[in-house]
Amino acid sequence: MALLQTINLKRYFGETRAVDNINLSIEEREFVSLVGPNGAGKTSLINVISALLTPESGKIIFKDADITHLSVRQRVKAGIARSFQLVNVFDDLTTFDNVALAIFSRQGKTAHLASLAHLDGDVTREADAILGQFGLGAKRDDTARDLSQGERKLLDVALAYSLRPKLLFLDEPTSGVSTRYKGQIMDTIASVVRAEGITAVIVEHDMDVVFKYSDRIVVMAQGAVLAQGTPDEIRRSEQVAMVLLGTSGPDAFTRRD
Amino acid sequence: MPTARSQPSLSRVLVVAAPIVLVLTLLPKVVDLYQTELLIYGFTFAIAALGFNLLLGYTGLLSFGHSAYFGTGAYTVAFIVRDLHLHSMELCILGALASTLIVSALFGYVCVRHTRIFFGILTLALSQVIWSLAFKFFWVTGGTDGIRVPRTGITLLAGLLDFKGSGSYQRFVYSYYFYVLVVFLLAVTVMWVIVHSPFGKALQAIRDNEVRASFVGVPVRRYRWIAFIISGLFTGLAGALWVPLNGLTTPDILYWPFSGEIVFMTVLGGFRSFTGPIVGAIAFNYLKVYAVASSQYWQLVLGVVLVILVLVLPAGIVGTLERLFGKLGRN
Numbered sequence: 001m002a003l004l005q006t007i008n009l010k011r012y013f014g015e016t017r018a019v020d021n022i023n024l025s026i027e028e029r030e031f032v033s034l035v036g037p038n039g040a041g042k043t044s045l046i047n048v049i050s051a052l053l054t055p056e057s058g059k060i061i062f063k064d065a066d067i068t069h070l071s072v073r074q075r076v077k078a079g080i081a082r083s084f085q086l087v088n089v090f091d092d093l094t095t096f097d098n099v100a101l102a103i104f105s106r107q108g109k110t111a112h113l114a115s116l117a118h119l120d121g122d123v124t125r126e127a128d129a130i131l132g133q134f135g136l137g138a139k140r141d142d143t144a145r146d147l148s149q150g151e152r153k154l155l156d157v158a159l160a161y162s163l164r165p166k167l168l169f170l171d172e173p174t175s176g177v178s179t180r181y182k183g184q185i186m187d188t189i190a191s192v193v194r195a196e197g198i199t200a201v202i203v204e205h206d207m208d209v210v211f212k213y214s215d216r217i218v219v220m221a222q223g224a225v226l227a228q229g230t231p232d233e234i235r236r237s238e239q240v241a242m243v244l245l246g247t248s249g250p251d252a253f254t255r256r257d
Numbered sequence: 258m259p260t261a262r263s264q265p266s267l268s269r270v271l272v273v274a275a276p277i278v279l280v281l282t283l284l285p286k287v288v289d290l291y292q293t294e295l296l297i298y299g300f301t302f303a304i305a306a307l308g309f310n311l312l313l314g315y316t317g318l319l320s321f322g323h324s325a326y327f328g329t330g331a332y333t334v335a336f337i338v339r340d341l342h343l344h345s346m347e348l349c350i351l352g353a354l355a356s357t358l359i360v361s362a363l364f365g366y367v368c369v370r371h372t373r374i375f376f377g378i379l380t381l382a383l384s385q386v387i388w389s390l391a392f393k394f395f396w397v398t399g400g401t402d403g404i405r406v407p408r409t410g411i412t413l414l415a416g417l418l419d420f421k422g423s424g425s426y427q428r429f430v431y432s433y434y435f436y437v438l439v440v441f442l443l444a445v446t447v448m449w450v451i452v453h454s455p456f457g458k459a460l461q462a463i464r465d466n467e468v469r470a471s472f473v474g475v476p477v478r479r480y481r482w483i484a485f486i487i488s489g490l491f492t493g494l495a496g497a498l499w500v501p502l503n504g505l506t507t508p509d510i511l512y513w514p515f516s517g518e519i520v521f522m523t524v525l526g527g528f529r530s531f532t533g534p535i536v537g538a539i540a541f542n543y544l545k546v547y548a549v550a551s552s553q554y555w556q557l558v559l560g561v562v563l564v565i566l567v568l569v570l571p572a573g574i575v576g577t578l579e580r581l582f583g584k585l586g587r588n
Contacts, residue, residue: 040554089469101475102473104474107277110459111455114450116450160472
């Protein structure tokens with residue numbers, strides 16, 4: 001049984017079919033990339049699955065349970081976490097407090113108002129360990145606002161990861177970051193995700209990144225799934241090359257500089 | 258923002274707080290009766306502003322209706338003394354906390370469904386409901402005459418101290434100074450712990466980014482509601498402490514300009530720092546008293562100060578000092 005399954009999932013914005021009858025299943029421990037041109041419905045699909053948007057119709061099954069009508073918080077508790085395309089962190093909190101808050105929340109401790117947050121040794125140790133994993137240790141006491149774009153992207157992912165999810169959605173974790181830094185961020189994310197056996201679904205435009213890290217690639221266009229397969233299968237698909245690149249041929253995906 | 262940059266260390270807080278507490282303890286020996294009285298007023302307003310700022314500074318909600326909770330606390334004490342003929346200040350405070358708990362829980366439940374200007378307008382409208390009740394039901398509330406709460410009707414420390422007989426006014430002011438000072442220090446401590454607790458961090462997360470807060474599993478609306486209630490309780494406590502000092506409670510403290518004054522105090526001190534509202538409340542109290550004493554156009558004086566404040570010191574007194582000392586420390 002798949003970890004996540006969507007059944008005839010639909011979400012329209014007026015005439016626009018952002019999510020049009022999507023039947024997708026994600027297996028446990030898979031690293032899946034969601035690709036497609038702008039407006040293909042990748043982010044909308046993630047928004048519907050993570051409860052930021054409600055679906056028109058269809059079902060979302062997670063760990064054999066119907067979660068279609070659960071709230072954001074209930075889905076987080078069930079084990080679905082996500083990062084955001086535009087950095088979405090707590091700007092006036094320190095890097096450390098950002099991550100610590102997610103851990104407090106996971107442990108059900110945010111209701112504690114008679115204990116001092118910084119005296120919680122367990123949470124402090126775990127938060128520092130996570131900051132270390134994401135290479136943010138040196139920025140521990142900086143406010144999130146003062147971090148660089150790349151660091152903010154990593155913090156966004158670290159926030160979601162701190163919830164120790166079963167299923168992690170990463171919406172363009174490397175957007176707005178220089179090419180050199182991109183590889184670094186993806187290596188960090190991939191190593192953390194694989195080490196913990198987390199199932200990851202990532203939206204990404206850079207096909208080099210997609211081919212390098214994915215177990216499976218799902219190609220979307222106009223709200224529907226156009227094709228899916230292993231990196232090799234997708235690389236060979238002329239139809240996919242036409243949609244993504246506007247050209248086809250045996251080496252369409254080879255970068256020409 | 259210097260607010261969240263460093264983790265608070267208890268020893269550092271004590272190093273800063275201990276001398277201040279010492280000075281406050283010795284102050285009535287140095288200053289005269291009138292100044293002592295002004296300070297008591299300052300402390301009570303400081304408790305109110307501290308409560309108000311849990312919503313504004315830490316949760317990102319601007320309430321324009323905190324007069325409702327201050328007034329609820331004050332009127333409850335008046336009812337207890339006048340109608341129940343109870344004189345113990347401790348009982349009065351408990352009663353005031355109970356009634357503000359009910360009012361702020363009810364009002365908060367309605368208000369936290371909205372944010373920004375809608376939240377502000379709702380808090381304002383609901384506070385005006387309480388005001389109109391106090392204003393119109395004069396057979397209960399005394400209308401614009403209010404209710405007198407003479408200091409002779411109050412005892413402190415479960416009846417240990419009463420204020421009847423000659424020289425009682427002086428005795429009252431000095432005893433009440435220390436009484437309010439202790440409650441004030443307790444309130445500051447409790448609020449300090451709350452804002453540095455995991456719950457306090459969650460409130461700040463909600464303030465910064467409510468969408469992401471819910472995506473890390475924080476129950477945003479429920480926590481806003483709890484913050485609203487705590488905020489109301491602090492302000493209600495302030496109202497209760499204020500009444501015996503003022504000797505009278507009138508609908509003025511339920512009217513919206515008083516809510517505005519609480520906002521003013523907090524902005525004056527700086528809503529982005531913990532001590533801002535405390536400093537702001539005490540400073541505002543002096544400012545208002547001296548403006549009233551020195552000019553019949555005191556509202557104009559306060560208005561000009563507010564304009565200058567917003568234009569020149571948007572971070573408030575404490576915020577500006579922090580920035581100044583932060584710069585000095587770096588150079």
